[in-house]
Amino acid sequence: MKVLVGTxxxxxxxxxxxxxxxxxxxxxxFYNMPRRERMAELRREAPEFRFTAKVFQGITHPPDSPTFKRTRGFKPGEGHGLLKPTRENLRLWEEFLEAVAPLRPEVLVFQTPPSLKPLPHIYDFFRSVAGGWRLAWEPRGETYRDPGLIRKVADLGILIVVDPLRREPLPADLYYFRLHGLGKGEVNYRYKYTDDDLKKIAAVIRKLRGDAVYVMFNNIYMYDDAVALKQMLSREAPDT
Incomplete structure (x- = not known):
């Protein structure tokens, strides 16, 4: 299995x-609709490097989300956000795909807010957009009250994003981990992963059966933690 470690x-x-x-x-x-020129610039800058991309919040978050304070040139309306399969959201999705295409991202990641309730329309949205691109969904908070919904979405071929130190990943051909730190809440960006934490992550990876796993750190110390995990995995790799 290929292990891809990043931030x-x-x-x-x-x-x-x-x-x-x-x-x-x-x-x-996520914060702003991508510009094709910027995406093409990054791809020219690193032709062989792997990128994934977080989906624009206009599709995933409610219009009153405080994260829109960082958004330029877009004002969400009633038909936007929360993975609703509305004409407005689906149009925004097509716009996002067109804009991000020059980057050639390997996975597009939907992160939904903890307040999102596990409503049936979530499945309808993913059924509408599945196919063509490799998609991943990170459910949080309220959504985990309906594991059946999450499994139905996974059956569409959507990767279910988890933190492997908090939740067991669903079997798949490809895995996507996002690590936001440990603690009482769902995120603790100030957390520094210990060697023991990294060993636990490595142990989870060893048990997986599939083609590849993305291990993405999302904390203040993300670079140091990612490098440390890569070094640990390198030491554990069998000689060839």
Whole structure:
């Protein structure tokens, strides 16, 4: 199994990240609709590097989400957000795909807010957009009250994103992990992963059966933690 270790965003100069890590999940595509020119620029800058991208929040978050304070040139309306299969959301999705295409991202990641309730329309949305691109969904909070819904979405071929230190991944051909730190809440960005934490992650990876796993750190120390995990996995790799 191929193990791809990276970060959510660029915690260091891009050149350093390209040289030391395997993959980056773009965060700028969440806060603002991506520009084709910017996506093409990044691909020219790193022709062989792996990218994934976080889906624009206009599709995933409610219009009153505080995250829209960082958004330019877009004002969400009633038909936007919360994975509703509305004409507005589906049009925004097509616009997003057109804009991000020059980057050639390997996975597009939907992160929904903890307040999102596990309503049937979530399945309808993913059924409408599945196919063509490799998609991943990180359910949080309320949505986990309906594991049946999550499994139905997974049956569409959508990767279910988990933190392997918090939840067991569903069997799949491809896995996508996002690590936001440990603690009482769902996120603890100030958390620094210990060697014992990294060993537990490595142990989970060893048990997986599939083609590849993306391990994406999303905390203040994400670069150091990603490098440490890569080094640990390298030491554990059998000699060839």
């Amino acid at each position: 959510c965003g660029f915690p260091k100069a891009r050149r350093v990240v390209y040289e030391t890590l395997d993959v980056v999940e773009l965060q700028e595509t």
